[in-house]
Amino acid sequence: MASQLARPQPTSELSESALDESQTGPKPPTPVRRWLREPLLHFLFAGALIFAIYQLLNPTANRTDRTNQIALTKDDLRQLAVQWLAQGRPLPTADQMHALIEQRVSEEILSREAVALGLDKDDEIIKRRLAQKMDFLAADIATLQDPGEAELRAWYTQNSGRFALPPRASFRHLYFSFDRPGARDRAAGILDKISGKPADTPEVATVADPFMFQDYYAERAPDQIAKEFGPGFAKAVFQLKPGAWQGPIQSGYGWHLVFVDAIEPDRVPLFEEVEPDVKSAWLDQKQSEIKRIAYEAMRARYTVVVPPIESVDFGSLRNPQAPIASTGVLPQ
Incomplete structure (x- = not known):
């Protein structure tokens, strides 16, 4: 009896149990497995990976518009005034401060644009040097242009006054x-x-009296004569008639009799005389036109923020060794 109870169940009973399990189906997946199989998760992961790679290859791509803002503080304006005073000058006027601010903004814009072009790579040089590179x-762009003779002649016709030769005596x-x-x-x-006697008598x-320089001057322009004798002497020389001793004319050295x-x-001059100078x-x-157009285009991309000059206290920066400007001085 006992041996019969210990016998395993018949095969037919096992097959029925397996059949029941197949009908109920496999056990449901866990929540973690369910998320790992979610297509949306795959999409998000791929997008994040692409974004990370892009940021790695383009580190400056996430800049905001704030990088195009140049904000000068009151301390910046005071520093500009300090640099001005360090040259032994009086306090800058409002117009002079505006010029200093514009110079600072110009340097900042040109240096940023230079960095954006990669001109700062492997170059340990200050912002001013970067601005100079811009x-x-x-200038290099301008030198690539090679005007023809016809173009130069037309330009010379419009600007011939710039090449006018001064009178010479x-x-x-x-002395x-x-x-x-x-x-x-x-x-x-x-x-x-x-x-009435000749000059070479x-x-x-x-x-x-002996003169420390020359006794005779050939083909000298007014500015050359003024540089050596003074503007009054130069003006008087060109009012003399050639061929006779005349004077006396005063210079910074003494009195002179002059024979012109x-x-x-x-x-x-003719175009042929000054063609190299014209070119x-x-x-x-x-070069000036290209620089101006390029700078205006770059500056248009920036917002410049400057505090009112009147709101900055420059009084403590006064240089006791320098005179005070009588008009247009900044509020103290």
Whole structure:
């Protein structure tokens, strides 16, 4: 009896049990497995991966519009004033401060644009140098242009006044020093003696005082004469008639009797005489135009924020060694 109870169940009973389990189906998946199989999760993961790779390859792509804002603080304006005073100048006027601010903004814009172009790579140089590189780029673009002769001639016709040659005088002089009494009277007395004599008469040179520079000047322009003798002397020389001793004319050294050999009036040279200078001036103008247009386009992308100049206290920055501007000084 006992042996019969210990026997395993018949095969038919096992098959019925398996049949019952197949009808009920497999056990349901866990919540974690269900999420791992979700297509939306796969999409989000792929998107995050793509975004991470993009950010890695484009580290500056997430910049906001705030990077295009140049905000100067009151401390910045005070620093500009300090730099101004460090040069031994009085307090800057309002117009001068505006110019300093514009210069600072210009440097900041050009340096940012230079960095955006990658000009700062492997280059440990200050912002001003970066701004200069941007300036050089515009100059290089201009130098790539090669104007033809017809274009240069047309440009020269419109700008010929820039190449006008000043009048020139060739003259010799006799010098009477301030160090000796009655210099002007001595010059006037000598003029009576040498009047009507040629400029190269040997005895003429012995009647005056030794001069530290030249006795004869050939083809000198007014600014060249003014640089050596003073503007009043230069103006008087060009009012003299050639071919006779005249004077006395005062300079910064003393009194002079002057014999003008010739005066060449001012004139506009022919294009062929100044063609290389015309091309150089044309390139300079093109460079200026390209720089201006490029800078205006770059500046338009920036918002400049500057506190009112009147709200900054510059009083404590006064340089006691420098005079105070009488008009237009910033509020203190």
